[in-house]
Amino acid sequence: MRSDHRLAVLASRVRFEEKQIMAALDRRGATFVHLDPRSLVVADGVSRKDFVLNREVGHYRALYAASALESAGATVLNTAAATHVSGDKWLTTAALLAAGLPTPRTALAMTPEAAVDALDQIGYPAVVKPLVGSWGRLVTAIPDRPTATAVLEHVAALPSPQQHVVYVQELVEKADRDIRVLVVGGQALGATYRRGDEWRTNVARGAVSTRCELTDVHAKLAVAAAEAVGAEIAGVDLLEDADGHLTVLEVNDRVEFRGFQDAHEIDVADVVASHVLGRARA
Incomplete structure (x- = not known):
């Protein structure tokens, strides 16, 4: 990354969201580069003026x-600290509890x-989740003790020591949906219901996003x-x-927003671009 590049978008895969953000930056006349982390080597020469999304x-x-870019003087959004916390389910739970926010009963x-x-x-019923992961992969519903014993025998056979630390959470009895709220720069943009044919309501698993009226409580x-968790741009689940009580399940720091945008007239990418440019100028 050369010091004359003021703004960069860090992404190995340019998906719908990245294309939309880059197009929004173009419309705003911003000069930026696409930075592919697969070929990134961070050493001296990163200017303190550099800003990386x-x-x-x-x-x-x-x-x-x-972390490497920050150590070389760049400003990264979201920060390495926010990515560290929000990317680990237990660290997210610990941060939510420390902030006094409601979250499902959890044990590590x-x-x-x-x-x-x-x-x-x-x-029971409960859920076993990997500490790091997305799109609902390897998240397992546990209806009873015999199932728990069988599942955890498989977990014990996994090769990574980190995989042997087990995140356990109550399975909240809910409707066939959860709520995703997008937050940018301390403001809630809106909310969607995510409905699916199974208990995991990830859009990546076929769930459908529909508009949810954003209340003050949601926001x-x-x-x-x-x-x-320290995230300026986030998707909060x-x-x-059944009684209408809300709990925070997850905070996603590199949030996908295609389903949200399909359900709203909000141009999420333009809001993100505006926030990024404002922070870069600051």
């Missing part, structure tokens, strides 16, 4: 690229064997959750139980 899809590349077991006891304490909770 982190849109890298892979968590670890996003995290370490952001240091071994798969201890996770059986953790599930007994949480109660305040989502903004507070984004602030808790809320769960609503």
Whole structure:
């Protein structure tokens, strides 16, 4: 990355969202470069004027690229610290709890064997999730203790020590939907319901986004959750139980917004571009 490049978009895959953001930057007359982390080597020569929008899809590349760029003097949005926290489910839970925000009952077991006891304490049905992951992959619903024992035997056989630390969460009884709120620069842009044919309501798994009326409760909770993990641009996932009580499930720091944009007339990419340019000028 050369010091004469003021603004960069970091992404190995240029998806719908990245194309929209780049087009919005073009419309605003911004000069920027596309920075592919797969060929990125960070050393001396990064100007303190450089500003990088982190849109890298892979968590670890996003995290370490952001950290390296920041160490060389660049400003990265979202920061490496925000990516570190929001990309790890337990760190997100810890940040939400520290901020006093409602989140489903959760336990962290240091071994798969201890996770059986953790599930007994949480109660069934429950969910076992990988610490790092997206699109609902490897998230497993656990209806009872025999299923837990079988699933955790497979977890114990996984090769990575990190995979043996088990994140356990209650399965919140909810409607066939969750709520996604987009937050940019401390403002909630709007909300969508995400409905699917299965209990995981990820758009990547076929869920459909429809417009949700954004209430003050949704907005305040989502903004507070984004602030808790340090993310200026975020997608905050809320769960609503049968009694209407809301909890914060996740905060996504490199949020996908195609489903949201299909459900709204809001040009999310233009809002992001405006925020990025304002921060870069500052």
